[in-house]
Amino acid sequence: MTDKLDGLSMDMEAVNKEKLRSVFPECFNEGSLDIDKLLSLCGEYIVDDYEKYEFKWKGKNDCLRIAQRRSTATLRPVPEESVNFDATKNLYIEGDNLEVLKLLQKSYFRKVKMIYIDPPYNTGNDFVYEDDFADPMRRYIEVTQQTTKSNPETMGRYHTNWLNMMYPRLRLAANLLRDDGVIFISIDDNEVHNLRKLCDEVFGEENFIGMISWFKKASPSNDAQYFSNDIEYLVVYAKVKLEWRPNRLPLTAKQMKYYQNPDNDPRGVWNSATYTCNKSKEERPNLYYPITNPFTGEEVYPKESAVWAYSQQQCKEHIENNLLFWGTDGTAKFPRFKKFLTNHQGVVNRTLWHYDDVNHTQGAAEELKRLGIAGFSTPKPSKLIEKIIRIASDPDSIILDFFSGSATTAHAVMQLNAEDGGNRRFIMVQLPEACGEKSEAYRAGYRNICEIGKERIRRAGQKLLESGGGQTPDEDRPPLDTGFRVFRLDSSNMKLWDDTPIEDGDVATLFDRIDRHIDGLKPDRSDEDLLYEILLKLGYPLTSSISVLNVGGIAVYSVEGGGLLVCLQEGVTADHIEQMAGLSPQKVVLAGRSLADSSTKANACYLLENSGIALEVI
Numbered sequence: 163m164t165d166k167l168d169g170l171s172m173d174m175e176a177v178n179k180e181k182l183r184s185v186f187p188e189c190f191n192e193g194s195l196d197i198d199k200l201l202s203l204c205g206e207y208i209v210d211d212y213e214k215y216e217f218k219w220k221g222k223n224d225c226l227r228i229a230q231r232r233s234t235a236t237l238r239p240v241p242e243e244s245v246n247f248d249a250t251k252n253l254y255i256e257g258d259n260l261e262v263l264k265l266l267q268k269s270y271f272r273k274v275k276m277i278y279i280d281p282p283y284n285t286g287n288d289f290v291y292e293d294d295f296a297d298p299m300r301r302y303i304e305v306t307q308q309t310t311k312s313n314p315e316t317m318g319r320y321h322t323n324w325l326n327m328m329y330p331r332l333r334l335a336a337n338l339l340r341d342d343g344v345i346f347i348s349i350d351d352n353e354v355h356n357l358r359k360l361c362d363e364v365f366g367e368e369n370f371i372g373m374i375s376w377f378k379k380a381s382p383s384n385d386a387q388y389f390s391n392d393i394e395y396l397v398v399y400a401k402v403k404l405e406w407r408p409n410r411l412p413l414t415a416k417q418m419k420y421y422q423n424p425d426n427d428p429r430g431v432w433n434s435a436t437y438t439c440n441k442s443k444e445e446r447p448n449l450y451y452p453i454t455n456p457f458t459g460e461e462v463y464p465k466e467s468a469v470w471a472y473s474q475q476q477c478k479e480h481i482e483n484n485l486l487f488w489g490t491d492g493t494a495k496f497p498r499f500k501k502f503l504t505n506h507q508g509v510v511n512r513t514l515w516h517y518d519d520v521n522h523t524q525g526a527a528e529e530l531k532r533l534g535i536a537g538f539s540t541p542k543p544s545k546l547i548e549k550i551i552r553i554a555s556d557p558d559s560i561i562l563d564f565f566s567g568s569a570t571t572a573h574a575v576m577q578l579n580a581e582d583g584g585n586r587r588f589i590m591v592q593l594p595e596a597c598g599e600k601s602e603a604y605r606a607g608y609r610n611i612c613e614i615g616k617e618r619i620r621r622a623g624q625k626l627l628e629s630g631g632g633q634t635p636d637e638d639r640p641p642l643d644t645g646f647r648v649f650r651l652d653s654s655n656m657k658l659w660d661d662t663p664i665e666d667g668d669v670a671t672l673f674d675r676i677d678r679h680i681d682g683l684k685p686d687r688s689d690e691d692l693l694y695e696i697l698l699k700l701g702y703p704l705t706s707s708i709s710v711l712n713v714g715g716i717a718v719y720s721v722e723g724g725g726l727l728v729c730l731q732e733g734v735t736a737d738h739i740e741q742m743a744g745l746s747p748q749k750v751v752l753a754g755r756s757l758a759d760s761s762t763k764a765n766a767c768y769l770l771e772n773s774g775i776a777l778e779v780i
Contacts, residue, residue: 167679172267229330245647257651410508434498457492537603547574555586569615
């Protein structure tokens with residue numbers, strides 16, 4: 163049976179309905195969901211309570227519809243602006259992140275381990291724009307021609323505009339996270355209260371992990387009217403809290419100073435901990451017993467209002483294993499417990515991060531200057547993002563940033579891979595917001611923010627490679643991937659049917675539309691454009707490996723080792739189809755123009771179906 167590629171992004175409403183239908187089939191009547199019945203099955207009965215707690219604002223329902231409305235757009239490859247296009251597994255996507263997130267749904271649904279975003283803080287001067295439900299691509303083109311569109315408090319919908327921008331994007335982003343995934347969101351005082359409520363709505367308040375305070379300034383603002391605002395926040399939510407396990411971090415140089423070896427223990431350096439706990443002997447009589455100092459022979463009891471932290475049997479084992487320390491001369495009043503560095507499980511993560519550890523905003527600007535990048539006023543330090551990635555990812559993670567700005571996240575991913583040999587991959591998404599003609603960025607030659615981000619990745623990657631990429635020749639590690647494939651948001655490569663109403667009797671217009679739609683592909687698009695749209699719409703990653711095969715004199719794209727074959731050339735015959743079937747793909751995609759006639763199409767269906775191979779025609 164032949165399927166027709168519809169050119170639309172993933173149908174999230176259908177996916178969600180199918181999930182519900184699989185669990186609650188009795189709540190569907192003639193294909194429609196009976197919401198009252200669903201609620202009653204969950205023990206929630208409809209009452210006329212108009213004072214219940216809920217988070218509402220004007221436009222919230224429209225936001226949900228915008229998020230779930232399928233996109234007809236595509237992502238077109240831009241090899242000339244990419245680095246190592248054919249081999250890299252990293253992505254840089256130019257476009258409105260709302261449409262891009264929709265297009266990524268099929269290919270990256272529940273595949274992203276970590277998301278970091280640094281969205282507009284809504285200070286009154288940030289670039290915040292309203293989405294157009296009716297024509298998102300028209301609105302996108304309009305917006306990218308503007309240098310700024312601020313959101314001042316005088317507009318009257320100050321918080322509403324920001325919420326309407328963030329809500330559908332977070333909804334779509336949540337779909338991309340793995341069950342053991344997590345999102346970190348940078349924010350300041352202006353919207354942190356609304357962001358918490360928004361994330362409770364999207365991710366569920368039970369999946370709130372914490373809120374990290376980042377001490378971002380090296381010195382206070384002495385001209386502040388009230389307080390010097392030295393803190394920003396990282397709001398952290400897991401996709402499923404019980405599934406997410408943060409990594410503990412290695413000891414810092416400062417913490418390592420506490421590990422020494424005063425008794426020359428052959429097991430190496432250690433740190434000591436108290437051997438008592440703050441319980442009384444009345445509460446824990448079994449932990450109140452004497453320990454003999456082997457150097458003085460004195461029997462020692464815990465200090466007043468305390469007991470030992472370990473049972474008598476455990477203490478005996480600790481003594482036998484030389485884990486009690488009585489001071490360098492053996493005369494300490496109480497023993498200390500030796501904890502060796504070799505057994506250290508890492509440092510527990512805290513919610514206050516100082517700039518000594520992760521740098522500050524001034525240091526972030528200096529970092530860009532060292533790369534020769536000018537004109538981006540609010541970068542984040544790569545050490546800050548690197549710490550987040552250390553905590554939240556594993557060595558083979560996909561990391562997404564859909565407000566990528568100067569591409570600090572991409573820089574941090576490459577830096578960490580260089581340090582630990584990881585194979586993390588990044589997906590950066592950024593609106594190509596124009597730089598003002600009077601801006602420093604414009605004077606430096608950058609026409610939009612995307613040009614700044616791409617150039618940063620190029621220079622940071624080159625610097626890592628020149629420094630050896632953290633690797634030595636004898637290490638069995640994959641080569642450091644400092645490349646990235648650039649894609650640009652655009653309208654579909656496939657012609658969409660013009661369904662605007664026609665006046666009665668206007669046969670000429672109808673036939674004109676039919677004639678224009680006979681070949682469903684736009685004439686100004688390349689085969690590569692169409693190929694990547696096919697990958698997106700079928701759910702293949704944009705970094706899929708692609709090779710070109712010669713099948714009976716025509717070019718056929720082989721995707722992911724031949725699992726998918728795509729032929730867009732004209733003149734495909736039954737013999738070509740038979741040769742393709744002999745390569746044992748799972749699916750074959752053909753352009754409608756490729757097939758010589760209806761007879762060839764019928765033969766193609768028969769040959770492929772007999773071989774258990776799916777066929778799609780575009």
